[in-house]
Amino acid sequence: NGCERTVASKEYNERLLIIGSPEEPQTLDPQYGLFGQIQQATAPVVYEQLFFRKTDAKTLYPLLAKSYRMPNPSTFEIDLREGVLFSDGSAFDAYDVVFSFKRLADPPGAGIPIKYIANAIDHIEIINPYKVIFHLTEPTPGFIGYLVEAPIISNEIGAAEPADFNNLSAAVGTGPYRITAWDRGDKIEYEPNPLFRGKQPDWDKIVLKFLPNHAARVAALMSGDIHVTNYIPTVDVPRLQSAEGIDIIARPSNRAIYFHLDIGRETSPHITDKTGRTIPNPLRDRRVREALSLAIDRSLIVDKILEGYATPAFQWMAEGHLGYNPSLPPIIVDRERARQLLSDAGYPDGFRLTLHGTAGLYGPDVRVLQAIAAMWAKIGIDVSVEALPPGVYWGPWFDREFSVALSSYGFQQHRIVPVVRITVSSDGYDNIGGYSNPEVDALMRQIPAAPIEQQRILMKDVTAILYEDIALLPIYHFQYVFGYRSDHVVYDPTQNLRDLELLRAFPVPGDDRTES
Amino acid sequence: MIGALARKTLQTASALLATSFLVFIAVYLIGEPTALYDPLIREDPERLAALRERLGLNLPLHEQYLRFLANLLQGDFGESWVYQEPAVMVILERLPATLELVFIAMVLAVVLGYPLGLLAGLSRNNSYAAFIERAAIFGYSTPTFWIGLVLIYVFGVWGNILPTIGRGESITILGGEWSLVTLDGLSHLILPAVTLALYEIGYVTRMVSTMTQETTPKDFIRFARAKGLPQKRIVSNHIIKNTSIPLITIIAIETGALIAGSVITETVFGWPGIGKLLVDSVAALDRPVIVAFIMLTVCFFLILNLVADLLYTIVDPRLRQPAGGTA
Amino acid sequence: MLTVSDLCIEFDSPDGMKEVVRNANLKIKGKEIVAVVGESGAGKSTIGNAIAGMIAPPGKITAGDIKFNGTFLGRLSDKEYEDIRGNEIACIFQNPMTALNPLETVGRQIIETPMAKLALTRQDATVKAKSLLSQVGFDDPERIMSSYPHELSGGMLQRAVIAIALSCDPSLLIADEPTTALDVSLRSEIVSLLSKIAEEKGIGVLLITHDMGVVCEAAHRIYIMRRGEIVEQGNADDILAAPQHAYTRNLIKSVPTNTGKNNRMYEPEPSEQSEENFLSLFRTAGSGKPLKPVKKAPEFGVCVKDLSVSFSLSRGLSGISSKKMFNALNSVSFDIPQGCVFGVVGGSGSGKTTLARVIAGLQAPTTGQVDFSKFHRTADAAKHHHERSSVQMVFQNPYASLNPRHTVLRQLTEAPINVRKMQHDEAEERARKLIEAVGLSAQDLKKHPHAFSGGQLQRISIARALSMEPTLLICDEPTSALDVTVQASVLNLLKDLNEKLGLTIVFISHDLPVCRHMCDHIIVMNNGAICEQGDALKILDAPQHPFTQHLIDSAPTFKPPGLNKDQLYSNTAP
Amino acid sequence: MTFPLPQATRQWKEKLQAGFRAFAGDKTALACLTLVGGYVFFAVFAPIIAPQDPQDLAQIELIDARLPPLSLGASSFFILGSDALGRDIFSMTLYGLRISLTVALISATGALVFGAAAGLTAAYLGGWVNAVIMRVVDIFLSLPAILIALLFIAVFGRGVENTIIAILAVQWTHYARAMNAAAAGEINKDYVLAAKLLGLSKPRIMFGHILPNCLAPIFVIFAVQLGYVIAIEASLSFLGLGLPVTQPSLGSLVADGQEFLLSGAYWMSLIPGFVLLLLVFAMNVVGDRIRVLQNPQLQRR
Numbered sequence A: 001n002g003c004e005r006t007v008a009s010k011e012y013n014e015r016l017l018i019i020g021s022p023e024e025p026q027t028l029d030p031q032y033g034l035f036g037q038i039q040q041a042t043a044p045v046v047y048e049q050l051f052f053r054k055t056d057a058k059t060l061y062p063l064l065a066k067s068y069r070m071p072n073p074s075t076f077e078i079d080l081r082e083g084v085l086f087s088d089g090s091a092f093d094a095y096d097v098v099f100s101f102k103r104l105a106d107p108p109g110a111g112i113p114i115k116y117i118a119n120a121i122d123h124i125e126i127i128n129p130y131k132v133i134f135h136l137t138e139p140t141p142g143f144i145g146y147l148v149e150a151p152i153i154s155n156e157i158g159a160a161e162p163a164d165f166n167n168l169s170a171a172v173g174t175g176p177y178r179i180t181a182w183d184r185g186d187k188i189e190y191e192p193n194p195l196f197r198g199k200q201p202d203w204d205k206i207v208l209k210f211l212p213n214h215a216a217r218v219a220a221l222m223s224g225d226i227h228v229t230n231y232i233p234t235v236d237v238p239r240l241q242s243a244e245g246i247d248i249i250a251r252p253s254n255r256a257i258y259f260h261l262d263i264g265r266e267t268s269p270h271i272t273d274k275t276g277r278t279i280p281n282p283l284r285d286r287r288v289r290e291a292l293s294l295a296i297d298r299s300l301i302v303d304k305i306l307e308g309y310a311t312p313a314f315q316w317m318a319e320g321h322l323g324y325n326p327s328l329p330p331i332i333v334d335r336e337r338a339r340q341l342l343s344d345a346g347y348p349d350g351f352r353l354t355l356h357g358t359a360g361l362y363g364p365d366v367r368v369l370q371a372i373a374a375m376w377a378k379i380g381i382d383v384s385v386e387a388l389p390p391g392v393y394w395g396p397w398f399d400r401e402f403s404v405a406l407s408s409y410g411f412q413q414h415r416i417v418p419v420v421r422i423t424v425s426s427d428g429y430d431n432i433g434g435y436s437n438p439e440v441d442a443l444m445r446q447i448p449a450a451p452i453e454q455q456r457i458l459m460k461d462v463t464a465i466l467y468e469d470i471a472l473l474p475i476y477h478f479q480y481v482f483g484y485r486s487d488h489v490v491y492d493p494t495q496n497l498r499d500l501e502l503l504r505a506f507p508v509p510g511d512d513r514t515e516s
Numbered sequence B: 001m002i003g004a005l006a007r008k009t010l011q012t013a014s015a016l017l018a019t020s021f022l023v024f025i026a027v028y029l030i031g032e033p034t035a036l037y038d039p040l041i042r043e044d045p046e047r048l049a050a051l052r053e054r055l056g057l058n059l060p061l062h063e064q065y066l067r068f069l070a071n072l073l074q075g076d077f078g079e080s081w082v083y084q085e086p087a088v089m090v091i092l093e094r095l096p097a098t099l100e101l102v103f104i105a106m107v108l109a110v111v112l113g114y115p116l117g118l119l120a121g122l123s124r125n126n127s128y129a130a131f132i133e134r135a136a137i138f139g140y141s142t143p144t145f146w147i148g149l150v151l152i153y154v155f156g157v158w159g160n161i162l163p164t165i166g167r168g169e170s171i172t173i174l175g176g177e178w179s180l181v182t183l184d185g186l187s188h189l190i191l192p193a194v195t196l197a198l199y200e201i202g203y204v205t206r207m208v209s210t211m212t213q214e215t216t217p218k219d220f221i222r223f224a225r226a227k228g229l230p231q232k233r234i235v236s237n238h239i240i241k242n243t244s245i246p247l248i249t250i251i252a253i254e255t256g257a258l259i260a261g262s263v264i265t266e267t268v269f270g271w272p273g274i275g276k277l278l279v280d281s282v283a284a285l286d287r288p289v290i291v292a293f294i295m296l297t298v299c300f301f302l303i304l305n306l307v308a309d310l311l312y313t314i315v316d317p318r319l320r321q322p323a324g325g326t327a
Numbered sequence C: 001m002l003t004v005s006d007l008c009i010e011f012d013s014p015d016g017m018k019e020v021v022r023n024a025n026l027k028i029k030g031k032e033i034v035a036v037v038g039e040s041g042a043g044k045s046t047i048g049n050a051i052a053g054m055i056a057p058p059g060k061i062t063a064g065d066i067k068f069n070g071t072f073l074g075r076l077s078d079k080e081y082e083d084i085r086g087n088e089i090a091c092i093f094q095n096p097m098t099a100l101n102p103l104e105t106v107g108r109q110i111i112e113t114p115m116a117k118l119a120l121t122r123q124d125a126t127v128k129a130k131s132l133l134s135q136v137g138f139d140d141p142e143r144i145m146s147s148y149p150h151e152l153s154g155g156m157l158q159r160a161v162i163a164i165a166l167s168c169d170p171s172l173l174i175a176d177e178p179t180t181a182l183d184v185s186l187r188s189e190i191v192s193l194l195s196k197i198a199e200e201k202g203i204g205v206l207l208i209t210h211d212m213g214v215v216c217e218a219a220h221r222i223y224i225m226r227r228g229e230i231v232e233q234g235n236a237d238d239i240l241a242a243p244q245h246a247y248t249r250n251l252i253k254s255v256p257t258n259t260g261k262n263n264r265m266y267e268p269e270p271s272e273q274s275e276e277n278f279l280s281l282f283r284t285a286g287s288g289k290p291l292k293p294v295k296k297a298p299e300f301g302v303c304v305k306d307l308s309v310s311f312s313l314s315r316g317l318s319g320i321s322s323k324k325m326f327n328a329l330n331s332v333s334f335d336i337p338q339g340c341v342f343g344v345v346g347g348s349g350s351g352k353t354t355l356a357r358v359i360a361g362l363q364a365p366t367t368g369q370v371d372f373s374k375f376h377r378t379a380d381a382a383k384h385h386h387e388r389s390s391v392q393m394v395f396q397n398p399y400a401s402l403n404p405r406h407t408v409l410r411q412l413t414e415a416p417i418n419v420r421k422m423q424h425d426e427a428e429e430r431a432r433k434l435i436e437a438v439g440l441s442a443q444d445l446k447k448h449p450h451a452f453s454g455g456q457l458q459r460i461s462i463a464r465a466l467s468m469e470p471t472l473l474i475c476d477e478p479t480s481a482l483d484v485t486v487q488a489s490v491l492n493l494l495k496d497l498n499e500k501l502g503l504t505i506v507f508i509s510h511d512l513p514v515c516r517h518m519c520d521h522i523i524v525m526n527n528g529a530i531c532e533q534g535d536a537l538k539i540l541d542a543p544q545h546p547f548t549q550h551l552i553d554s555a556p557t558f559k560p561p562g563l564n565k566d567q568l569y570s571n572t573a574p
Numbered sequence D: 001m002t003f004p005l006p007q008a009t010r011q012w013k014e015k016l017q018a019g020f021r022a023f024a025g026d027k028t029a030l031a032c033l034t035l036v037g038g039y040v041f042f043a044v045f046a047p048i049i050a051p052q053d054p055q056d057l058a059q060i061e062l063i064d065a066r067l068p069p070l071s072l073g074a075s076s077f078f079i080l081g082s083d084a085l086g087r088d089i090f091s092m093t094l095y096g097l098r099i100s101l102t103v104a105l106i107s108a109t110g111a112l113v114f115g116a117a118a119g120l121t122a123a124y125l126g127g128w129v130n131a132v133i134m135r136v137v138d139i140f141l142s143l144p145a146i147l148i149a150l151l152f153i154a155v156f157g158r159g160v161e162n163t164i165i166a167i168l169a170v171q172w173t174h175y176a177r178a179m180n181a182a183a184a185g186e187i188n189k190d191y192v193l194a195a196k197l198l199g200l201s202k203p204r205i206m207f208g209h210i211l212p213n214c215l216a217p218i219f220v221i222f223a224v225q226l227g228y229v230i231a232i233e234a235s236l237s238f239l240g241l242g243l244p245v246t247q248p249s250l251g252s253l254v255a256d257g258q259e260f261l262l263s264g265a266y267w268m269s270l271i272p273g274f275v276l277l278l279l280v281f282a283m284n285v286v287g288d289r290i291r292v293l294q295n296p297q298l299q300r301r
């Protein structure tokens, strides 16, 4: 079951776990960024939230909360766990909860408020030290998701800024571990929190090492210098699998790699005819978009570039996620038809376009770009590829300077609706393709307020419309590939494995956290 | 003397000013990083405005610059946009790791490269001299990541002799963390230092060998031989000094260049140095860190070059006098 | 002690290997001073180098043996040779100005040899060095020891090199032109020093020299060389009294006399090239005007006023702020009349070279000035002056003043082509004539400076200066490395230019007889000041200042027994 | 039937022949020169020799990705294997050679010319000119190539020219400093003074007289930089800031292939890498021979 303990194997006598990570957090302040930055990954063993979700993403377990009640759609009553201590010895109570949410809404110093949480909460009422009531500004179906996200910190730290977390003076949590050292660029060290309420964890020490070079990280896993790592380049998987003492896990995700197509404009900045003259934007014609989609062999890309460690994407959402529509058929490559469609649309000789994408942000993104360009070249389109470093890419991306632009979004369940809204609504900030469909606009206005079951159905409709209109070009859904020394650690498959949440997947925290 | 010092200071200050300005413009031209820090920020214009205001990006460029200068006068380089800590602290924290790496690499380069270069330069027609020369070429031409990966493979995966990743135990001296002084730290240092050093050893070897070849036919070396000086005295008393000016130059440049330029080695070995920090900061357009970093390296180079200039005059007495005036 | 038999040496040249020494046989016994005298470029230095094992590859000994105290030097390994050099065989290189490491103090370069070879401590070696330096005529050895080579004058360096050669008490000394840069009184001091140590310590000396006075005074035996071969040998007195070979006879005849004044040097074989032909190279002549001797115009001239030059004597870093100065020139004033040959003589280190450099504009004076405003007769010429090329200089050290990377042809044509806008062909033609005029061959144009002998380089640098048709030519010991015959032809060339074209010449020399014949006007310098100036003959015949008197008295005299010089001259002088 | 050559041409021809004869005195150098010649040949005729045009996306079949050397793929026979996208390594190496040679030669030579000129001018003119130039050098020394590369990419997009400029902007400083130091030791030597007296122009003295005497260290730096420039360009690729992705140079092939180095697909990085190493090696040997020949005192061993 989910509570299986990890055991140190004979080979590694020390109760030490070393995890290799390609990225390093920018700060240890668990509240600083909530948008997929890595500190979320390092936080969970140190800080706890009110609630906690496991792999299936559906079941909710209370963590610092004991239970909750929703007397009405905009009121959340929460009973808090008693007798919990922070690692500095102070007791956890309702004031810490209020402090934590206040800090999110109105961060100290120059911090940026986390608007969607701040806006959702009208005020928090303290009934007694172990009971709080969240009064929401309006009914918010996904609100519990916010509670899963927000780490609780101690109100003793007062006006502490990220720097105080970084030097560890404010890094005080209720979790099973505490951070004992952060050597910038090198490692973070965790040791058991002696004041943790549950059973003491198994590892006497966890070291999170930062190893940005993939090949070197893989070598370190092979040599046993690290025990666990993620983002294993798919090409290395076969070799690692055959190595003794190393196991590989791949977990599907809802991160889609897709392209925005410039649909909204009469002419597009990077599309010309083959002599370089500006032409009316061909992407406005659905037939052209379909031709582009038909020309892409998604399975081949997944097989050859990702070694099968990805899922071809024919619609935006991955299976099992809000908005996934099982009735939409896969798209089968058909170059003949693609050519036919192009010439029907009036481009028998094709045209010229530049494909823009990031360089090195999403694993093999550069290779994917080139592979797609090669596939389009085969239906008669002159494609050039411009892969830009992330620092340069997003500015022009937002300014709609591209015609066909790579994007990616790793959806967390509760974020799907807002993201879809801003991406495909006519007035969405992220709608850089300029796609506009009144039907979708109407649906997107309707969905947020709808109850969650209703949302599921409506989102499927949205997906179907987008599929039909070819508003975006999904390519594949990403998979997280982890490797670990099976002779040293035991993997707990029930844990939510997102991005870098390795700490949670391997050193399993105390029992009472996972049992409600 | 005072005048010379004042002039140097003035030069340094204006160099720094010019650098900060250049970097400011460069980062401005590259783009605005707000979207990097928070991909969904556009969703919320209010938050975007708040972020821009916090970073000072709402002001016109010249005002941003003036504000930066004003803070600079109080010794404040600003706070890192990414790390939310004083930029200087972010850099200084990682400096020791890089310094010790560079130090070891340069020491290796001189300690090994100099004798090898002399050996190759003095006996030009020997087979081992030819071998040294050719090996030196490979030393400075082989891509760093190859060397790094091969070393990791050989000493880590295969031989399992040396630690391949990260930095070892360190001790705090003068407010910095130094791993050079512990055994564990030293063992961690070996592979990355060797990786960096191979290039430098090749470079030094080649330079010394060439300069030795150019020096030996000179009259004063012939006269020294005619005096009956033993070869090693000729080398130590005459050749070394006469080959040293370009060597001082390249050592000064390379030391400085390594400080910012050991990114690849740092990346491969997971070494927590500032080269990687710079690359990350440039990628994240973290202007305060970039500006502080580059100003720091400018200072570093100015100092290195000052030292080099001083060494030139120590080596070559003819440089001590102001140039013979020409009418 | 030393036997050289059938020695042949080859060097490479643009046209393949060339034999520069052919079948040379030579013997030196202990206590003996053997002089090698001969034409510039004859191979004298090469023989010296061969004995010391210093032939620079690709040059090589192709035949013959050198036997020293029973060992064949040619068979020694590098290491064994190393052990012999310094304490057995010591060398004084011909060119002292490049023989010392420019980056080390002279002191360190003197003491390192005894420290290495005789295992002396630093203190002992220093004491020894100081005593050697005073033996070679320095009053303040301390200053010399702590000086760097560039801070010393030519003569000082030469003496330092002699001191180095003597520092390990060698048993054979190869002295290649050891006195060229020395003033007459020092010259006789050095000569008697050599004689003394040869006598007292029983060492053999191979003395390569042009100075017949020195030969006459010191040498026991003489070898005469010409074009790579030894043409005559024998006891000094015999040869000087009864030279057999025609070249030797000419040599002796060409030695300038110490009396009277011939405006020209005696040239036994005036060059075939007619002087008209040569002079026609020059622009003034080329413009079509008939060649007429130019009138001297003393009303025009260069005024040197109150010239002082001081160098800081700072040492190392501590010295950067110290203000200790050395005065190389002390308010010197004189006029150089246009069209005259203006001689500068004086002691070694008295500031002659410094003065020359100031006049040429290569060294900024500390105070005072050099005024050219009254030098030119026409505005045109004055304008020309500002393009610099109207003042040319022949540097004391020809080795350093020729760019080692350029061929002689380039050295001689670059400025005419680029500054005077001459056509390529014309410039090359002129270069050929110039190089022939100074006694070298057109083949030599293709070579680089390192392939020439000392005297040849000196002539190249004269040719280069002339290639610009200067109006003022500063010659810093222009013929110190030339044997008397070549010297005569070069000096006559200068004299012609002076007389026919009005070239003003500043002529720095230690050779008083030469000055007597060349110069119209003379200044005598000592310790940075002028102690006497005036008409050349007057000063040389009736010196007023004690320093001048001392100088003239100590000049080694060349009086070949049995030959009447005056008679010689009256026979052949034009 | 032969036509008499004009005098000047004949002289040049003779000089060239003599130079070549001298060069051939060293057999290794001659072999390396041949090798460099071969490289240039392959680079120039890459489009004719290469079985595939790796820059033409239409010729690429993803199905052929990562085939080992000597395998027959769907689209053609891969003599040296294929890369992660199914491009022919052999063809890519040939095309990469073109780009690398261009980038390396132009940026290294450009840096040499510009840097040496700046350093020499500064040393010769001295005074404030020297101060200004050398401080600018200090500044540029400190500007990281990645920042400049990023700037160019942001402002102008990716391109070979931009990579060249980014490399040049950083590398010229090395020559400038080395040249400055070397020239400072030369400017007061007699031969320079003599040249001044001859009335030669400043550029002529600087470049015709002083420069040849300062060349030794510059030669070494150039030799080292030839390899280094390719390495920087590879590093830029390594960091995603290099050449356009569809126009890989040898350096970027090596850098891109390193991901696969340990995973068995060694040929992607090793083959272009060895081609590169050999090229740099040969150019170094040739360069060193030229240095020896241009110093009359070292000529002809």
Ligand SMILES: Nc1ncnc2c1ncn2[C@@H]1O[C@H](COP(=O)(O)OP(=O)(O)OP(=O)(O)O)[C@@H](O)[C@H]1O
Pocket: C011, C012, C013, C020, C039, C040, C041, C042, C043, C044, C045, C046, C047, C056, C059, C094, C450, C451, C452, C453, C454, C455, C456, C481, C482, C483
């Ligand atoms: N390194 C060399 N390479 C080629 N030729 C050389 C070299 N050294 C000397 N020579 C030639 O050898 C000949 C003899 O030179 P050497 O230096 O022995 O003459 P010298 O008798 O000492 O003349 P001087 O009195 O002018 O010093 C000269 O013609 C010179 O051109």
Ligand SMILES: Nc1ncnc2c1ncn2[C@@H]1O[C@H](COP(=O)(O)OP(=O)(O)OP(=O)(O)O)[C@@H](O)[C@H]1O
Pocket: C150, C151, C152, C153, C154, C155, C156, C181, C183, C311, C312, C326, C327, C328, C346, C347, C348, C349, C350, C351, C352, C353, C354, C355, C396
């Ligand atoms: N750069 C310098 N620094 C210090 N002292 C110098 C420098 N140059 C010359 N001197 C000193 O100036 C004095 C005059 O030197 P100069 O070369 O003018 O003598 P000279 O008359 O040409 O002697 P010689 O006949 O020996 O060549 C010498 O004592 C010398 O040591």
Ligand SMILES: [Mg+2]
Pocket: C044, C045, C046, C094, C176, C453, C454, C455
């Ligand atoms: Mg000689």
Ligand SMILES: [Mg+2]
Pocket: C153, C154, C155, C352, C353, C354, C396, C476
């Ligand atoms: Mg002098």
